[in-house]
Amino acid sequence: MTTEQLDPEVLARAGLAYEVNGLVATVTLCRPETKNSQTPSTWMALRAIGATLDPAVRVVVVRGDGDTFSSGLDRRMLTPEGVDGEASLLQLLEMPDGELAESIAGWQEAFTWLRRPSIVSVAAVQGAAIGAGFQLALACDLRVLADDAQFSMREPMLGLVPDLTGTKPLVDLVGYSRALEICATTRWVTADEAREIGLATAVVPRAELADAVADLVAALTAPLYGAVSETKALLQSAPVLDLDDQRRAEREAQVRRFRELASLMGD
Numbered sequence: 001m002t003t004e005q006l007d008p009e010v011l012a013r014a015g016l017a018y019e020v021n022g023l024v025a026t027v028t029l030c031r032p033e034t035k036n037s038q039t040p041s042t043w044m045a046l047r048a049i050g051a052t053l054d055p056a057v058r059v060v061v062v063r064g065d066g067d068t069f070s071s072g073l074d075r076r077m078l079t080p081e082g083v084d085g086e087a088s089l090l091q092l093l094e095m096p097d098g099e100l101a102e103s104i105a106g107w108q109e110a111f112t113w114l115r116r117p118s119i120v121s122v123a124a125v126q127g128a129a130i131g132a133g134f135q136l137a138l139a140c141d142l143r144v145l146a147d148d149a150q151f152s153m154r155e156p157m158l159g160l161v162p163d164l165t166g167t168k169p170l171v172d173l174v175g176y177s178r179a180l181e182i183c184a185t186t187r188w189v190t191a192d193e194a195r196e197i198g199l200a201t202a203v204v205p206r207a208e209l210a211d212a213v214a215d216l217v218a219a220l221t222a223p224l225y226g227a228v229s230e231t232k233a234l235l236q237s238a239p240v241l242d243l244d245d246q247r248r249a250e251r252e253a254q255v256r257r258f259r260e261l262a263s264l265m266g267d
Contacts, residue, residue, distance in 0.1 A: 006018060006045075006048060006049065006052060010041075010044075010045050010048065011045055013041050013045075013085060014039070014041045014042045014044070014045030014046075015029060015030060015031035015034075015036065015037075015038075015039075015041075015042055016028065016029060016030065016042065016045050016046070016049075017030045017065075018049055020054055020057060022056075023056065023057060023058040023059060023221045024057065024058070024059045024060075024061065024217055024221070025049075025053065025054070025057045025059070025060045025061070026060075026061045026062075026063065027046070027049060027060065027061070027062045027063070028062075028063050028064070028065055029042075029062075029063070029064040029065060029069070029070050030065040031065075032064075032065045032066030032067070032068070034071065034074060035066070035067075035068040035070070035071035035127075035128070036064045036065065036066065036068055036069065036070040036071060036133070037070070037071050037072065037073065037074035037075070038070060038072060038073055038074060038132045038133070038136075039073075039074050039077060039083055039086045040086055040087065040103075040107060041085065041086060042110070043106075043107040043110035043111075043164075044106065044107070044110070045110075046110035046111070047106065047107075047109045047110040047113070050109070050110070050113030050114070050116075051113075053113070053119070055118070057119060058119060058120065058220070058221050058225050058228070059119065059120050059121075059122060059217050059220050059221055060114060060119050060120075060121045060122070060140075061121075061122050061123075061124060061213060061217065062114070062121065062122070062123045062124070062136060062137075062140055063123075063124040063213075064124075064125075064126065064127070064133075066127075067126065067127045068126070068127035068128050068133075069123075069124075069125045069126055069127055069128065069129040069133050069136075069137065069149070070128075070129055070130065070132065070133025070136060071128060071130050071131075071133060072130040072131025072132040072133045072134070072154060073131055073132050074086075077089055078158070104163055107163075107164060108163070108164055108165050110164070111135060111136060111139035111164050111165045111166075112139070112165055114139045114140050114141070115139065115141070115236070117229045117230070117232045117233035117236065118229050119229075120141050120142065120220050120228065120232065121139070121140040121141045121142070122140055122141070122142045122143075122144060122213060122216060122217065122220075123136065123137040123139075123140035123142070123143045123144070124144050124209055124210070124213045125137050125143055125144070125145045125146065125149045126145075126146040126148060126149055126206060126209055127146070127148055127149065127150070128149075128150050128151075128152070129149065129150070129151050129152075130151075130152050130153075130154050131152070131153060131154045131155055131162070132164055134151045134152065134153050134162075134166060135153075135162055135164040135165065135166030136164070137151070138165075138166045138169040138170055138173075139164075139165060139166070139169070141232070142201040142216065143194075143199060143200050143201050144200075144201055144202050144203075144204065144209065144212050144213050144216060145191045145194060145195070145200045145202070145203045145204070145209075146191065146203075146204065146205070146206040146209045147191050147192075147203055147204065147205055147206060148191065148206050149190075149191040149194065149200075149203070150188045150189065150190055150191070151182075151188070151189040151194060151199065152186055152187065152188050152189065153166070153170075153182060153183045153186060154186050155183075155186075156183060156184060156186055157186045162183060167179070167183075170182070170183070172239065173197075173198050173199055174197045174198055174199060178197060191203045201216075202216075224261075226256075226257065226260055227257060230253045230256065230257060231253075233249075233253070234246070234249055234250060234253055237249055
């Protein structure tokens with residue numbers, strides 16, 4: 001699939017830019033005038049990108065334009081006026097419970113595809129990543145932070161919960177008690193703290209963020225990619241499988257790797 005299959009008007013309305021360059025796809029939140037706020041249109045466009053992603057892509061970079069990664073949900077969604085072309089919170093509340101839950105499930109798919117074993121996803125975070133922005137960074141496998149990056153899970157302050165698939169990776173990364181404290185207090189987590197508690201893969205000076213991400217992407221695309229995707233799948237299964245099942249998964253993956261290498265040598 002190619003970027004031409006994505007409607008440019010859909011991307012523009014969503015506040016997204018999308019580019020594929022060889023093995024690397026870059027998704028940019030490009031609504032700097034609202035600090036890259038997000039709406040349901042943003043999430044539906046992200047879901048569409050995942051659904052049409054070229055199978056040749058090996059790394060997906062998610063970044064924000066301007067000084068902020070993402071300020072999260074566009075707060076105008078919470079006002080009676082809402083956002084043009086978007087359902088306001090009041091309109092969403094008029095939906096039956098099942099219909100509303102189904103809508104949220106669709107929005108969640110904007111985040112879950114970034115965890116596929118077939119790709120490695122990298123969030124390049126500068127400035128604030130709030131609420132949905134924090135969860136978008138958490139949806140990625142790796143997070144490279146500028147030294148001015150800050151995270152905050154603001155949903156409880158609005159009487160809501162983090163519902164865009166951010167709770168599991170947050171607990172996996174920092175543990176239950178720290179995750180609860182971060183969410184329940186809605187406080188800021190600085191880049192330095194993010195590095196200390198395992199949220200950040202790396203923290204670099206703001207001026208070096210683009211180069212650091214480019215170096216990481218180059219390293220990720222250097223190995224034989226079947227080995228990377230199989231390894232990612234094994235690491236994802238490790239927390240939920242017992243040792244015997246994990247050992248079996250390793251054996252089966254290695255057999256597949258041997259067979260693929262043999263076919264390559266035969267060519």
